[in-house]
Amino acid sequence: MDFKTPYIWKNWEFILWDEALDHNLTHWLHYGTWVFEWIRFYPTSSWPKIFRLQEHIDRLFYSAWVLEMEVPYSKKELIKATIELIAKCWEWTGYIRPIIYYWTKKMWLYPKWATIETAISAWKWWKYLADKAIDVKISKYRRTDPQTADMNAKVSWWYYNSVLVSLEIHKEWFDEWLLLSTDGNIAEWPGENIFFIKENNVYTPSLWTILPWITRATIIQLFKDKFNINVIEEKISPDRLWEFDEAFFTWTAAEVTPIWSITYNWNKINYKSGEDLSLTKKIEAIYKNIVFWKDSEYFNWLS
Numbered sequence: 001m002d003f004k005t006p007y008i009w010k011n012w013e014f015i016l017w018d019e020a021l022d023h024n025l026t027h028w029l030h031y032g033t034w035v036f037e038w039i040r041f042y043p044t045s046s047w048p049k050i051f052r053l054q055e056h057i058d059r060l061f062y063s064a065w066v067l068e069m070e071v072p073y074s075k076k077e078l079i080k081a082t083i084e085l086i087a088k089c090w091e092w093t094g095y096i097r098p099i100i101y102y103w104t105k106k107m108w109l110y111p112k113w114a115t116i117e118t119a120i121s122a123w124k125w126w127k128y129l130a131d132k133a134i135d136v137k138i139s140k141y142r143r144t145d146p147q148t149a150d151m152n153a154k155v156s157w158w159y160y161n162s163v164l165v166s167l168e169i170h171k172e173w174f175d176e177w178l179l180l181s182t183d184g185n186i187a188e189w190p191g192e193n194i195f196f197i198k199e200n201n202v203y204t205p206s207l208w209t210i211l212p213w214i215t216r217a218t219i220i221q222l223f224k225d226k227f228n229i230n231v232i233e234e235k236i237s238p239d240r241l242w243e244f245d246e247a248f249f250t251w252t253a254a255e256v257t258p259i260w261s262i263t264y265n266w267n268k269i270n271y272k273s274g275e276d277l278s279l280t281k282k283i284e285a286i287y288k289n290i291v292f293w294k295d296s297e298y299f300n301w302l303s
């Protein structure tokens, strides 16, 4: 496995990658009762730096709280463990995956008999998506309805929806799929948020069916700080896809990804997001500068 790193942090200790095994009769495995984060670290002119670690750990604890997990660590301890893991693995660029899960061999649905286990893994990886603008299609699946669960939590079971979409993607020649919400508006990709631009107005779907994602909040703030643009958060019907000049996805793993086209009901709508002078390209460059620790105004976003 080429992304293998030497250690995994598990319940206070660093263990060897190959020793991170678990039993096949555990609560988390059967019922998806684990919460997680997907965090990115970057090579910089100094030590490798982790982007928005505090915010990811905050969301991890929120997700654990939703599942009523009593986490035996403080946020500070998990932040320290994450930074130590990166140093110990001697990696410069990649992803970090902290998980907290219910571990028990009792197969009751009720999870509170279980112990809480915590692990942090890191693996090397350059980029999730290729460095190019992408072609997208609207999926036949809808985003999980927020009335079925707390969508502010990043809990494993609802990635079932994302996995189904990823299976769909591999059957057709599109780079990504976009999901509508159960009320028929634009929601998000299985793991990314979407923004649209028309002239100098920027739009993104309002929080309802989507998690309050960290890159989304970062981009909203950057539009304000760098261009004095207030991003409009509202329900966006797919009938408006023709109105926009540009569109892009955001996500920790894939950063800012320009969209060339979206196919909806067999119509292909083209965007200018991949062009050099587009606002998308400008915000992408600003974001890259920040994550590589080159914009001193945002040094506090890196640990």
Ligand SMILES: Cc1ncc(COP(=O)(O)O)c(C=O)c1O
Binding pocket: 038, 162, 188, 189, 190, 191, 192, 193, 211, 212, 213, 214, 215, 216, 250, 251, 252, 253
């Ligand atoms: C469903 C979904 N939407 C959006 C995102 C983007 O979130 P973030 O910007 O916090 O990485 C993710 C990433 O974890 C996701 O899983």
